[in-house]
Amino acid sequence: MLGRSANGVFWMFRYLERAENTARLVEAGFRMALTRDAVDADDEWRSVIITLGLESAYKAKFGRACAGPDVFNFILRDRDNPGNLLAMCEAARTNARMVRAGITRELWESVNEMWMGLRDMLARPVRESNLGEVLDTIRRHSTQVRGAMMGTMLRNEIFNFARLGKFIERADNTARLLDVKYYVLLPSVSYVGSSLDNMQWDMILRSVSGERAYRWLNAGRMESRTIAEFLILDGRFPRSLAFCYSKIQSNLAALAREYGSEMDSHAILRDTQSQLHALTIDEIFEQGLHEFIAEFIAHNQKLAQQVQRDYRFYE
Amino acid sequence: MYTADGQVRPAYQRYSEWLGRQDRNLMRRKGIEAEAFFRRTGITFNVYGQADAEERLIPFDPVPRIVSGNEWRKLSKGIEQRVRALNAFLHDIYHRQEIFRAGRVPVRLLSQNAAFLPQMSGFAPPGGVYTHIVGIDLVRTGPDDFMVLEDNARTPSGVSYMLENRETMMAMFPELFTRVRVREVSDYPRHLARSLAACAPPATTGKPVVAVLTPGIYNSAYYEHAFLADQMGAELVEGSDLRVENGRIAMRTTRGYQPIDVLYRRVDDEYLDPLTFNPQSVLGVSGIMDVYRSGGITIANAPGTGIADDKAIYSFMPEIVEFYTGEKPLLPNVETFRCSEPDSLAYVLDNIADLVVKEVHGSGGYGMLIGPTASKKEIARFIAKLKAKPENYIAQPTLSLSTVPIFTKSGLAPRHVDLRPFVLVSPDRIDITPGGLTRVALKKGSLVVNSSQGGGTKDSWVLDD
Numbered sequence: 133m134l135g136r137s138a139n140g141v142f143w144m145f146r147y148l149e150r151a152e153n154t155a156r157l158v159e160a161g162f163r164m165a166l167t168r169d170a171v172d173a174d175d176e177w178r179s180v181i182i183t184l185g186l187e188s189a190y191k192a193k194f195g196r197a198c199a200g201p202d203v204f205n206f207i208l209r210d211r212d213n214p215g216n217l218l219a220m221c222e223a224a225r226t227n228a229r230m231v232r233a234g235i236t237r238e239l240w241e242s243v244n245e246m247w248m249g250l251r252d253m254l255a256r257p258v259r260e261s262n263l264g265e266v267l268d269t270i271r272r273h274s275t276q277v278r279g280a281m282m283g284t285m286l287r288n289e290i291f292n293f294a295r296l297g298k299f300i301e302r303a304d305n306t307a308r309l310l311d312v313k314y315y316v317l318l319p320s321v322s323y324v325g326s327s328l329d330n331m332q333w334d335m336i337l338r339s340v341s342g343e344r345a346y347r348w349l350n351a352g353r354m355e356s357r358t359i360a361e362f363l364i365l366d367g368r369f370p371r372s373l374a375f376c377y378s379k380i381q382s383n384l385a386a387l388a389r390e391y392g393s394e395m396d397s398h399a400i401l402r403d404t405q406s407q408l409h410a411l412t413i414d415e416i417f418e419q420g421l422h423e424f425i426a427e428f429i430a431h432n433q434k435l436a437q438q439v440q441r442d443y444r445f446y447e
Numbered sequence: 448m449y450t451a452d453g454q455v456r457p458a459y460q461r462y463s464e465w466l467g468r469q470d471r472n473l474m475r476r477k478g479i480e481a482e483a484f485f486r487r488t489g490i491t492f493n494v495y496g497q498a499d500a501e502e503r504l505i506p507f508d509p510v511p512r513i514v515s516g517n518e519w520r521k522l523s524k525g526i527e528q529r530v531r532a533l534n535a536f537l538h539d540i541y542h543r544q545e546i547f548r549a550g551r552v553p554v555r556l557l558s559q560n561a562a563f564l565p566q567m568s569g570f571a572p573p574g575g576v577y578t579h580i581v582g583i584d585l586v587r588t589g590p591d592d593f594m595v596l597e598d599n600a601r602t603p604s605g606v607s608y609m610l611e612n613r614e615t616m617m618a619m620f621p622e623l624f625t626r627v628r629v630r631e632v633s634d635y636p637r638h639l640a641r642s643l644a645a646c647a648p649p650a651t652t653g654k655p656v657v658a659v660l661t662p663g664i665y666n667s668a669y670y671e672h673a674f675l676a677d678q679m680g681a682e683l684v685e686g687s688d689l690r691v692e693n694g695r696i697a698m699r700t701t702r703g704y705q706p707i708d709v710l711y712r713r714v715d716d717e718y719l720d721p722l723t724f725n726p727q728s729v730l731g732v733s734g735i736m737d738v739y740r741s742g743g744i745t746i747a748n749a750p751g752t753g754i755a756d757d758k759a760i761y762s763f764m765p766e767i768v769e770f771y772t773g774e775k776p777l778l779p780n781v782e783t784f785r786c787s788e789p790d791s792l793a794y795v796l797d798n799i800a801d802l803v804v805k806e807v808h809g810s811g812g813y814g815m816l817i818g819p820t821a822s823k824k825e826i827a828r829f830i831a832k833l834k835a836k837p838e839n840y841i842a843q844p845t846l847s848l849s850t851v852p853i854f855t856k857s858g859l860a861p862r863h864v865d866l867r868p869f870v871l872v873s874p875d876r877i878d879i880t881p882g883g884l885t886r887v888a889l890k891k892g893s894l895v896v897n898s899s900q901g902g903g904t905k906d907s908w909v910l911d912d
Contacts, residue, residue: 135699136688229489229664232673233683241487248486289701391702443701447687 137231138293139445144227145297148243148277151220153305153339155270157183158204160338162263164331165200177203179332183312183339189213204263209254217270218254221247236284239277246273289390292383293443299383300436303376304429309336310363311425314356330354336363340371360421361413373428374408380435381405387443395442397435404431448513448852448861450590458515458910461627466510474509474854477619481507484618490611490670506903507612508853509619512864512885516630516912522585522593522868523879525778528768530581530870530877533600533755535771537577540754541567551766559838561808562753564716566723570740572749574646574874579711579747580639581870582606582884585778587849594846595764595778596865600756601748602713605884605904606869607671610635610678612906613882628911630881636678638871638878643679643709645873649742650695651708658682658698660689660712662730672713681711691734696744709745710735716750758807758841759785781846787838795842796833799826802842803894804833817894819845848894851905853887863888865896866907881909 161180165173177198225247337343367374388394448459455463491502547554582603584596647655661672676683697704718728723736762783768776784791806814816829850861868883885905886896896902
């Protein structure tokens with residue numbers, strides 16, 4: 133396949149994954165804001181903006197106030213935010229169009245329909261009364277895209293590049309989420325264990341659709357170490373780092389089989405994976421969660437770049 | 448669909464019976480369904496110079512255009528004859544130029560024509576084929592008369608509509624296809640792949656690798672490029688994916704550069720090779736013409752085929768057909784006045800209000816004047832242009848084009864149509880897909896069917912009778 137197509141399908145799935153994760157985070161923020169009084173609700177929305185790394189762009193436009201509609205419109209559709217959700221969907225669709233001859237008709241149509249649906253829904257500002265519907269639409273379309281992908285695509289290199297994009301992006305998103313929660317959101321260390329702290333953890337779990345699984349596994353105990361363990365090391369949870377890396381490993385292994393040889397990316401993968409396998413959560417906390425995550429994100433990034441080099445995504 | 452005295456024409460008999468039994472609302476509902484189908488599939492085109500309308504749909508009309516089996520057999524013979532003549536003509540003008548020596552066509556047509564490429568002189572393309580894909584635009588002017596309005600020998604487009612319109616019709620009216628036997632068009636991509644592979648260049652080793660070259664996702668026909676690559680199982684490449692390597696054109700794959708044998712290019716000659724043609728072009732490949740001339744790649748259609756579908760050459764097609772086939776043309780041309788000739792120019796200027804005047808090198812319905820519907824001002828402007836550069840124009844009488852009903856808000860209404868069948872040429876055979884692209888002028892009375900000018904399309908049926 134063409135290097136440019138490999139790049140196209142890789143980014144198509146990175147954008148799709150990013151869009152879905154963004155929507156989940158907004159959904160979690162929305163849910164949390166509803167259960168708070170007005171002042172605290174603003175705090176919830178501020179957390180969402182910070183978590184997405186949009187704080188300075190948002191502040192430049194709205195100042196310090198974090199009214200719900202301002203925040204979610206900024207995230208979903210505001211042109212002053214170049215990484216808005218509609219733009220992500222558009223980027224996913226543009227890439228899909230570019231690799232149209234490499235993906236199935238069903239997959240293309242599902243991505244195209246997602247974009248068309250969101251473009252219409254997000255043509256006007258979203259109100260609190262229809263935010264739920266918008267988020268629901270995104271989730272349903274994402275599910276449809278996933279179904280079309282898994283149900284119709286040949287399991288060849290195109291599939292593997294797509295999945296690499298997806299899981300590299302997901303690992304990055306989960307890692308950042310955890311880092312922001314742990315190091316940025318809480319006003320000071322004295323808040324650890326407070327109701328604000330618990331609220332924030334709850335939001336994080338919801339934003340990875342993991343609150344139910346976590347509760348089931350931990351009988352409702354909200355404790356940062358257990359949650360971090362769940363999000364980093366629990367290979368059963370589909371948004372954990374360990375899970376993403378087991379997927380990345382199988383996709384890279386499939387590529388090595390198809391191409392008849394391993395590349396530099398395979399070595400980088402083994403490096404990162406050994407970290408995830410060898411360390412316990414206590415050891416991670418001992419070396420510092422923030423340091424651990426920062427290193428993980430850098431490695432993940434390095435892997436993405438190496439894949440792009442190894443398989444000639446660019447000239 | 449109907450004869451002059453209001454009888455249903457035989458080819459439409461079964462369709463008309465079926466239609467008579469349908470609920471009026473059905474067609475309206477199906478029209479909406481069809482539009483949603485096209486949007487979802489992404490069968491869109493881009494209109495140049497309209498930023499807000501980046502992707503538009505070509506309106507689709509659910510009433511099919513029907514040609515009987517007998518009419519088609521007759522048509523195919525005429526098309527095949529014409530396409531053979533076109534290829535023989537191209538070979539001749541790039542070699543011995545017998546037709547000029549014989550005085551059948553004036554040699555000045557070449558010297559003034561940018562579509563003639565001196566780089567092609569003395570070179571025979573692989574398999575001897577110049578126009579691998581041809582679209583012949585036909586109009587019906589009487590119960591038994593089809594005429595050729597235009598030949599498309601460069602990179603004819605619209606074949607994806609032929610295929611998708613049929614898919615849409617089958618999805619919307621499955622029961623209709625059990626009642627009326629319509630010949631299949633879906634083989635086209637397979638035939639195209641085979642016919643391209645049959646023209647592989649001398650350097651090919653193993654199974655020929657075919658790729659489709661597109662200018663990219665912002666091109667007006669990108670959908671079609673992707674569609675054809677997908678259907679043929681070929682790579683869809685852009686200029687930036689390609690370079691010359693070891694005397695071959697190679698594409699950058701995930702495993703490194705790999706040679707291409709046949710390039711079905713949807714990029715105009717001018718942009719094909721910045722070293723040979725337009726140096727600003729980023730759509731082509733530097734050096735591809737050298738590789739081509741040394742047998743390293745097949746370019747389809749061959750560069751320089753535009754000379755054969757030029758409107759000035761068109762007017763000589765009856766002579767061209769006769770010269771190369773030794774037969775009378777089976778398909779007549781529309782009467783054409785060459786404004787380069789003083790007598791014709793005088794006639795055109797006197798009768799401009801009744802004529803259609805076209806630019807010799809124009810296409811897509813741009814830069815033409817339709818006398819009967821033009822304003823006085825438009826006519827005056829065109830007369831000035833004509834007088835300034837008469838050799839740039841030809842004129843044709845407005846034809847009494849046949850009509851086919853379209854579905855409108857107030858029921859069925861007649862509109863003018865043309866028909867573009869698609870022809871595939873390989874070294875040993877010519878395949879004509881039974882069907883084609885029917886374009887329809889949606890405005891009442893209008894004769895302009897071009898999609899860039901608000902025309903629509905219909906499914907085109909050739910009956911299996």
